[in-house]
Amino acid sequence: MNLFSRIFKFIKLIAAMLILLTIVLVYRAINSTPDNSHVDKVSAIPLDYQQASKRLAGALRYRTISYQDPSLSEPQEFMGFQEYLRISFPLVHQTLSNEKVNSLSLLYRWKGQNKSTHSPILLMGHYDVVPVDPSTLDSWQHPPFKGVVAQNKIWGRGTLDDKSAVLAILESVEYLLSQGFVPNRDIYFAFGHDEEIGGKQGAKVIAEHFKQKNLKFEYVLDEGGFVTEGMMPGFDLPLTLIGVAEKGYLSAKLSVQSEGGHSSVPPPSTSIGIISNAIVSLENNQFEPRLVTATESMLTTIGRNMPFNKRLVFANLWLFKPFLIDQLKQSKLTNATIRTTTAATVFNAGEKENALPINASAIINFRLLPGDTIEMVEQHIKRVVNDDRVNVEILIAGNASPISSTESVAYQNIVNAIDKVSPEQGMVIVPNLMVGGTDSVHFLSIAENVYRFNGVKIEPESFSGFHGTNEYLAVSEYQRAINFYYQLLLTNQ
Numbered sequence: 001m002n003l004f005s006r007i008f009k010f011i012k013l014i015a016a017m018l019i020l021l022t023i024v025l026v027y028r029a030i031n032s033t034p035d036n037s038h039v040d041k042v043s044a045i046p047l048d049y050q051q052a053s054k055r056l057a058g059a060l061r062y063r064t065i066s067y068q069d070p071s072l073s074e075p076q077e078f079m080g081f082q083e084y085l086r087i088s089f090p091l092v093h094q095t096l097s098n099e100k101v102n103s104l105s106l107l108y109r110w111k112g113q114n115k116s117t118h119s120p121i122l123l124m125g126h127y128d129v130v131p132v133d134p135s136t137l138d139s140w141q142h143p144p145f146k147g148v149v150a151q152n153k154i155w156g157r158g159t160l161d162d163k164s165a166v167l168a169i170l171e172s173v174e175y176l177l178s179q180g181f182v183p184n185r186d187i188y189f190a191f192g193h194d195e196e197i198g199g200k201q202g203a204k205v206i207a208e209h210f211k212q213k214n215l216k217f218e219y220v221l222d223e224g225g226f227v228t229e230g231m232m233p234g235f236d237l238p239l240t241l242i243g244v245a246e247k248g249y250l251s252a253k254l255s256v257q258s259e260g261g262h263s264s265v266p267p268p269s270t271s272i273g274i275i276s277n278a279i280v281s282l283e284n285n286q287f288e289p290r291l292v293t294a295t296e297s298m299l300t301t302i303g304r305n306m307p308f309n310k311r312l313v314f315a316n317l318w319l320f321k322p323f324l325i326d327q328l329k330q331s332k333l334t335n336a337t338i339r340t341t342t343a344a345t346v347f348n349a350g351e352k353e354n355a356l357p358i359n360a361s362a363i364i365n366f367r368l369l370p371g372d373t374i375e376m377v378e379q380h381i382k383r384v385v386n387d388d389r390v391n392v393e394i395l396i397a398g399n400a401s402p403i404s405s406t407e408s409v410a411y412q413n414i415v416n417a418i419d420k421v422s423p424e425q426g427m428v429i430v431p432n433l434m435v436g437g438t439d440s441v442h443f444l445s446i447a448e449n450v451y452r453f454n455g456v457k458i459e460p461e462s463f464s465g466f467h468g469t470n471e472y473l474a475v476s477e478y479q480r481a482i483n484f485y486y487q488l489l490l491t492n493q
Ligand SMILES: [Zn+2]
Pocket: 126, 161, 162, 195, 223
């Protein structure tokens, strides 16, 4: 064979491979179509939603604030809130057994007829809130603890996070009780009082109580995902995120001790320089990004609902994954879903402008992707800092949660319940990895699956209300939440 015919043969081979590749890509994209199964929409239960909104507003008036410094806590506000629930939901408190855990967290048991062999379920929420930064008070349209219903919105600290979930659950149960409903299996409700500072006195103790009784749940539903719209650039359909996993957490304290003395005769690097170097190294050597199954299955579901050119990418992640990851790295929000993140959050050093610092320390907060372990992060810090003068101490650490199933009956029940009560047509419902933490982390070992979802729609502009200023929830969204829990409780026979 001469040279030209060999080259020609080679070109033919390449052309054939390209044609084959195109066929595979297009074939996969054509077959990647939206899930057209849909549920019939239902009408809302006949509640007076203005009254229900006022009940939620009333609950916002209790300053149930979780402070990092426990001496600032006001237990009478928590007791007041409990009493308020007792008066506002009389049937719940007459019918369900209820107890206080560590005085301030609340646990209810709705006894089923036990016609069902299913394990019990647990719905959760928390009624503590984060403090309000006093310098922001003037920016609140309505004072954060006034509990106001105005412009068809409920205003105040805790409307989104997370008193609306607690009150919406109780509204739905109160209504079911008024209709004479009795569940087939036992249903539990747990409302923590210290989620914002880790849930150690509340949810954790409740979980231990269940462990002692050897109780296992088919699933736990806690706060987390939302219905969204317009949050993802280039995707216009309403998008509902159901949290199937949450990232882990690790805070490491780096410290350096060096000789003090007069700053007129300094060493080449002071303790401040050494620790700064360590921080810069950690920032410059981030964890490698990757798609975990929860994120991949979210993206492929979203992709199926996109125009053909974009579907081509999402249906062929086997080929395009590196390009997609590159894209996801560009925004803070999506970057956090594809890697263990690194954030220097605290820095302490130096006493006097003309004295050499003796102690310097910094805290670095990592959020662990499922699959990255505490040990891996510890090794990463030591390898990247690579300086014997820097002491590393792990202050607090927890691995990421397992990823809950999207094939379970429970997941499907949650999907159906939110679809049924939502006015939006063509809502795309996807599993997602939560970058923040919830109280449900304490229940991982006693629940087959843990899901995180709030049953309300969040507009992009109201996101700043979370732990921020002007927290509010539309009355129509509160109605959606009540109906979501109602439908979910009905289907858990
Ligand atoms: Zn919360």
